Amino acid sequence: MQHVLTVITVVLVGLxxxxxxxxAAFVNPIFDRLPNDGGLAARxxxxxxxGRVMPFWxxxxxxxxxxxxxxxRGRPEALTVVVATALLVVSVVMSIVLLVPINSRVAQWSAGDVPLDWRRQVGQWDRFHYVRVGVIVAAFVLFVVGVA
Structure with missing residues (x-):
């Protein structure tokens, strides 16, 4: 059972x-290069x-x-797995406090109802997202180390 749990966790976090x-690296930069603010509709x-899927994930x-x-508990990988899980908790807190408020506003925007500072807002979201990606990458690496 332990083996199945570790595999499912590593695969789910890795995905x-x-x-x-x-x-962060491809989709949003591509959206930002679309003509006529096409990236706004895509974002x-x-x-x-x-926004509907990621909270569950x-x-x-x-x-x-x-x-x-x-x-x-009591095994050599325990501390590594605890730290990895703590990093995932940090990513959830970051999401709720920093990213979700911006994401909720972006989700409601339409072509005729966009704030003047929309580029600043999505840029801020991107910066927070880069940090979150770093946190979950670190968690993933620790989970992999926990398997090894």
Missing amino acids: MVGVELAV SDGARVL YIGSVVLGVLWAASA
Whole structure:
């Protein structure tokens, strides 16, 4: 059972890292280069779609980390898994406090109802997102180390 839990956790967190890294490194920069503010509509749609899925993914990853940490108690990887899970908790707190408020506004924007400072707001979201990606990459690496 422990082996299955570790594999599921590493795969789930790894996929989450891949999605979030792709958003940071590829998707949003491509959106930002679309003509006529086409990126605005794409970001707004992405905020709605991913805004529905990612909370479950993040919380599910934390829950799996907690289960793994509890089952690893007394074993050499326990501290590594606890730190990785703590980093995922940090990423959830960052999301709730820093990213979700901006994302919620972006999800409501339409072509005729966009604030003048929309580029500043999405730029701020991007900067917070880069930090969050770094945090979840670190958690993923620690989970992988915990398997090894």
